[in-house]
Amino acid sequence: MSFDAIIIGAGPAGATCAIALARRGWSVALVERMSFPRRKVCGEFISATSLAVIDGVGIGEAFRRAAGPQVRRLAFFGGERVVEAAMPAAPGAGFGRALGRDVLDDLLVSEAARSGARLFQPWRALALERRGALQQLTIGARGETRKLSAPVVIAAHGSWEPGGLPSQPGKAHRPSDLLGFKAHFSGARLAGEVMPLIVFPGGYGGMVWSDGGRLSLSLCIRRDMLLRLREEAKGGPAAAAVHRHLLASCRGVRAAIGGAELSGPWLAAGPIRPGMRPRYAEDIFRAGNVAGESHPIIAEGISMAIQSAWLLAEELALIEPASEAARALAGRRYALRWRRHFAARIAVASALAQLAARPATAELMGWGVARLPPLLTLGARFSGKTKPLGAAMAEET
Numbered sequence: 001m002s003f004d005a006i007i008i009g010a011g012p013a014g015a016t017c018a019i020a021l022a023r024r025g026w027s028v029a030l031v032e033r034m035s036f037p038r039r040k041v042c043g044e045f046i047s048a049t050s051l052a053v054i055d056g057v058g059i060g061e062a063f064r065r066a067a068g069p070q071v072r073r074l075a076f077f078g079g080e081r082v083v084e085a086a087m088p089a090a091p092g093a094g095f096g097r098a099l100g101r102d103v104l105d106d107l108l109v110s111e112a113a114r115s116g117a118r119l120f121q122p123w124r125a126l127a128l129e130r131r132g133a134l135q136q137l138t139i140g141a142r143g144e145t146r147k148l149s150a151p152v153v154i155a156a157h158g159s160w161e162p163g164g165l166p167s168q169p170g171k172a173h174r175p176s177d178l179l180g181f182k183a184h185f186s187g188a189r190l191a192g193e194v195m196p197l198i199v200f201p202g203g204y205g206g207m208v209w210s211d212g213g214r215l216s217l218s219l220c221i222r223r224d225m226l227l228r229l230r231e232e233a234k235g236g237p238a239a240a241a242v243h244r245h246l247l248a249s250c251r252g253v254r255a256a257i258g259g260a261e262l263s264g265p266w267l268a269a270g271p272i273r274p275g276m277r278p279r280y281a282e283d284i285f286r287a288g289n290v291a292g293e294s295h296p297i298i299a300e301g302i303s304m305a306i307q308s309a310w311l312l313a314e315e316l317a318l319i320e321p322a323s324e325a326a327r328a329l330a331g332r333r334y335a336l337r338w339r340r341h342f343a344a345r346i347a348v349a350s351a352l353a354q355l356a357a358r359p360a361t362a363e364l365m366g367w368g369v370a371r372l373p374p375l376l377t378l379g380a381r382f383s384g385k386t387k388p389l390g391a392a393m394a395e396e397t
């Protein structure tokens with residue numbers, strides 16, 4: 001089966017790109033290994049800077065109907081400290097909100113199918129090879145394999161799962177690896193408009209009200225700390241050890257979820273791989289986490305995924321997909337725009353994550369925001385919360 005473009009992965013990046021290209025008349029195959037709806041390790045907060053793209057792909061109304069309350073305040077929860085500050089508003093867009101990944105990803109994929117993309121789900125992308133002018137992707141499900149061909153291949157499969165594709169990560173493990181955990185709670189106690197940053201020994205996390213009255217709690221914890229916690233607990237599930245550690249080490253977390261009920265099981269993923277990567281290499285375009293990933297401490301990954309996919313589709317729409325020279329040019333332009341728009345927030349997120357990771361600097365961070373709460377507002381501003389994609393596009397053109 002032949003297409004203009006094959007997109008691997010139907011998370012926020014892949015599905016957004018599929019919608020944008022299919023609406024421009026491209027024939028698109030969208031390959032996703034999981035059945036939806038499915039929950040996913042993610043804090044679920046979506047910056048207001050992404051609302052223009054959310055409207056652009058046609059799910060704005062459904063998003064506003066379902067998402068949790070506007071997040072107008074930030075907080076810092078670390079040890080006994082609980083500090084609050086204002087969330088900066090995005091110009092013309094206001095404040096972000098959270099929506100469960102089971103809901104968001106399903107909305108986007110349904111819209112991709114309505115826009116004309118051909119969905120292969122649940123099918124896993126297994127191998128990619130060049131065949132003359134086209135690339136051929138082998139996909140597999142339930143013991144069956146199929147071949148899909150296209151001149152344009154877009155990797156949007158995230159960055160946490162190893163695999164055999166040239167754009168997928170290898171399997172190295174280090175004690176300093178950060179592992180992601182996430183849970184939903186019902187009956188939690190947290191002011192509706194607040195999103196706290198949680199800093200605890202060995203990691204950081206966040207909480208926010210998502211859709212349907214669910215509180216989303218997500219975190220990253222170092223592998224060596226997790227091992228220590230499990231040894232101290234003499235076994236048992238990793239998530240239970242993390243849950244106890246959070247309650248024991250953070251007053252704000254105790255107040256919010258001490259009497260709450262888990263709503264669904266804990267999820268785990270990782271190691272996560274923050275950093276910048278090639279946005280176009282080996283004739284594969286990359287969007288979302290594959291292209292580059294910020295530490296989740298700034299809760300910008302979904303926004304970077306859908307915004308990068310939108311930028312990529314804009315560049316691809318200008319070219320003839322079968323022309324190798326045109327693809328290379330689109331790749332260069334996309335890589336440049338990507339860097340201009342996202343590189344700074346990756347650096348800011350990395351600096352904040354380094355501060356949160358060590359007890360001495362985490363203490364300094366807590367001391368600083370307790371004395372000067374607007375530092376939290378400043379951190380959010382530097383992390384991209386006030387930089388809509390539209391503004392960047394106007395500057396560039």
Ligand SMILES: Cc1cc2nc3c(=O)[nH]c(=O)nc-3n(C[C@H](O)[C@H](O)[C@H](O)COP(=O)(O)OP(=O)(O)OC[C@H]3O[C@@H](n4cnc5c(N)ncnc54)[C@H](O)[C@@H]3O)c2cc1C
Pocket residue numbers: 008009010011012013014031032033034041042043044045046047123124125126156157158159161163180181182218219220272287288289290293296299300301302303304305
């Ligand atoms: C603890 C934690 C908290 C976070 N909190 C937030 C937050 O509050 N706000 C925010 O904006 N970001 C947050 N993030 C980051 C955010 O989750 C990611 O940046 C975002 O999911 C990236 O989207 P994506 O589309 O690039 O990849 P993904 O969402 O990972 O989607 C990739 C898709 O590809 C599929 N796939 C993978 N391999 C294959 C294959 N071989 N074949 C077919 N399909 C495949 C997967 O099943 C998946 O559906 C958080 C991350 C972590 C770890």
